[in-house]
Amino acid sequence: MLANLNDVLKPAQAGKYAVGLFNTTDTDMLEAAISAAEELRSPVIIGTAEVLLPYGELSLIAPSVIAAADRAKVPVVVHYDHGLTFERCMEALRLGFTSIMFDGSAGDYESNTEFTREVVRVSHAFGATVEGEIGHVGEAVTRDNATSDRYTTVKEAKAYLADTGVDALAIAIGTAHGAYKAKPCLDLERLAAIRAAVDAPLVLHGGSGLSDDDFRNTVARGIAKVNIFTDLCLAGEAGMKEGLEKGIGYLEMRNLKKDYIKRAVMRKIELFGSAGRA
Numbered sequence: 711m712l713a714n715l716n717d718v719l720k721p722a723q724a725g726k727y728a729v730g731l732f733n734t735t736d737t738d739m740l741e742a743a744i745s746a747a748e749e750l751r752s753p754v755i756i757g758t759a760e761v762l763l764p765y766g767e768l769s770l771i772a773p774s775v776i777a778a779a780d781r782a783k784v785p786v787v788v789h790y791d792h793g794l795t796f797e798r799c800m801e802a803l804r805l806g807f808t809s810i811m812f813d814g815s816a817g818d819y820e821s822n823t824e825f826t827r828e829v830v831r832v833s834h835a836f837g838a839t840v841e842g843e844i845g846h847v848g849e850a851v852t853r854d855n856a857t858s859d860r861y862t863t864v865k866e867a868k869a870y871l872a873d874t875g876v877d878a879l880a881i882a883i884g885t886a887h888g889a890y891k892a893k894p895c896l897d898l899e900r901l902a903a904i905r906a907a908v909d910a911p912l913v914l915h916g917g918s919g920l921s922d923d924d925f926r927n928t929v930a931r932g933i934a935k936v937n938i939f940t941d942l943c944l945a946g947e948a949g950m951k952e953g954l955e956k957g958i959g960y961l962e963m964r965n966l967k968k969d970y971i972k973r974a975v976m977r978k979i980e981l982f983g984s985a986g987r988a
């Protein structure tokens with residue numbers, strides 16, 4: 711069934727577990743993620759990100775994601791991740807997405823909050839929820855996350871929530887997008903301090919490549935949503951590699967890839983503690 715972020719993250723925050731966002735660029739990844747959630751009776755967040763649209767155009771992928779969410783036996787949030795432009799966020803809402811992340815982190819604080827506030831106003835009118843980001847989650851490849859002065863502060867988190875009215879908040883505590891070049895070192899004290907100071911569910915981006923302990927530690931300190939994409943690609947690639955070695959055909963290869971991705975999603979769901987919560 712279709713849900714929004716409030717439906718799945720408020721219980722997660724209260725129950726001290728996290729719900730995974732698994733970005734999907736095609737129906738193979740989509741089916742893998744939803745069947746994993748159904749098998750484990752877990753709420754799930756499925757979506758795509760603006761930077762992934764060249765690999766799966768929004769107007770084409772949206773109807774399949776929404777149809778799959780609608781018929782699923784567990785709550786499924788259809789989330790537009792890292793919306794970079796107001797226009798694309800509005801398109802996602804029109805297409806039926808139940809949740810938007812607006813990423814205004816490229817601009818200054820004033821323009822970030824101004825645009826975010828506007829996205830919140832329209833999204834709430836659609837019954838959709840909004841995630842915002844304060845601080846800067848870097849790119850693993852350039853290691854610009856190494857500069858801890860871009861991590862989220864308690865003061866920034868409180869001000870940003872008050873200024874924008876977002877439903878969930880992504881914070882920067884040392885994670886990065888993409889595949890990590892060096893072992894990430896997470897600022898858990900900062901996370902605990904932010905958790906104690908604000909009410910909104912907190913989101914961890916750049917989850918691919920973190921250790922099991924990183925997830926246990928961050929979820930225990932109040933992370934309610936974790937974003938995963940790169941790990942699903944790696945799982946799919948491993949499936950395709952095995953298929954090539956076995957010399958199987960296209961359709962069998964597709965199923966093998968899907969099974970690999972499904973198992974990767976199931977592992978994350980178990981780790982986040984959301985199994986059995988739907």
Ligand SMILES: [Zn+2]
Nearest residue numbers: 887915916937
């Ligand atoms: Zn992200």
